[in-house]
Amino acid sequence: MDYLRPRGLTWIKTTLRVTVAIQCFGAAAQWLSAGTASPIAEFFISDMGWREAQAVQFDDGVAYGLIVCGVLTALRPLWPVLLPVTLWFTATSLSSIIHEIDLKSVLVPVEEAIRSLAPLGLLVLDFWPPRIKSHLGRTVITMWLLRLGLAITFIGLGLVAIMQSLTSGSLLQVVRSIAEYGGITELSDQSVRLILAITGGLELALGFNVLASRSKPLLAMMSVWGFASAALPMISFGFAAFPESLVRIAEGGVPVVLLLYFSLSVKEFPPEVVAEN
Numbered sequence: 270m271d272y273l274r275p276r277g278l279t280w281i282k283t284t285l286r287v288t289v290a291i292q293c294f295g296a297a298a299q300w301l302s303a304g305t306a307s308p309i310a311e312f313f314i315s316d317m318g319w320r321e322a323q324a325v326q327f328d329d330g331v332a333y334g335l336i337v338c339g340v341l342t343a344l345r346p347l348w349p350v351l352l353p354v355t356l357w358f359t360a361t362s363l364s365s366i367i368h369e370i371d372l373k374s375v376l377v378p379v380e381e382a383i384r385s386l387a388p389l390g391l392l393v394l395d396f397w398p399p400r401i402k403s404h405l406g407r408t409v410i411t412m413w414l415l416r417l418g419l420a421i422t423f424i425g426l427g428l429v430a431i432m433q434s435l436t437s438g439s440l441l442q443v444v445r446s447i448a449e450y451g452g453i454t455e456l457s458d459q460s461v462r463l464i465l466a467i468t469g470g471l472e473l474a475l476g477f478n479v480l481a482s483r484s485k486p487l488l489a490m491m492s493v494w495g496f497a498s499a500a501l502p503m504i505s506f507g508f509a510a511f512p513e514s515l516v517r518i519a520e521g522g523v524p525v526v527l528l529l530y531f532s533l534s535v536k537e538f539p540p541e542v543v544a545e546n
Contacts, residue, residue: 293338306321383523423475424477431465432469444465444468492522
């Protein structure tokens with residue numbers, strides 16, 4: 270049983286490979302194009318006494334390393350590549366709580382959970398070297414890792430949206446930008462906050478759903494929602510924000526992976542009709 274190969278595994282692996290590779294390219298572009306220090310470099314400057322020039326060299330080295338990791342991941346994933354990628358995204362997410370622990374900083378690693386669990390899931394699913402024959406067990410583990418990461422991320426996004434609808438934040442301007450893009454120029458502050466609260470509620474519902482059910486229509490909706498969410502930085506700030514959109518690609522790509530898995534690998538039997546006694 271442990272050596273069975275799930276149907277559609279090639280499509281599942283390829284989609285996850287492309288998702289993680291694009292995420293790596295986006296992270297590299299963030300530091301190469303923005304010219305700002307990464308959270309890890311900022312930690313080295315403030316806490317380790319590094320000079321700014323050292324931090325720039327560190328970020329450049331990591332950025333070029335992520336480009337190489339992205340290329341290798343797209344061609345043939347290796348665990349010695351995927352492990353540091355996982356650790357990098359985990360470290361950048363957790364850096365928000367190094368100096369201050371409050372609700373806003375704690376929600377950062379929650380929102381970004383899928384960025385770490387996507388490469389980790391690929392590491393488990395397509396482990397090499399050495400080649401391991403077992404596919405079924407690792408596939409099931411990977412899908413649960415992805416479901417967990419996706420649920421945490423969407424719940425985090427929902428909580429942030431609801432929190433900002435009650436207080437303030439950049440998402441309020443994002444809603445206004447989308448409304449203006451759609452030709453709605455006059456939108457009251459109350460309406461913007463209501464739209465943001467509803468958006469947060471839907472994201473919470475999608476996050477809990479991915480753990481509780483295997484609904485393919487909702488996974489398809491989650492994928493569209495995730496890609497749209499990833500595109501928000503470019504919608505709000507123009508093409509210059511494309512690195513952030515690429516980094517968030519897993520929010521839409523991972524639901525596609527799960528949709529392929531439940532559609533191709535999991536056979537659902539029709540309900541059995543039982544005669545009434």
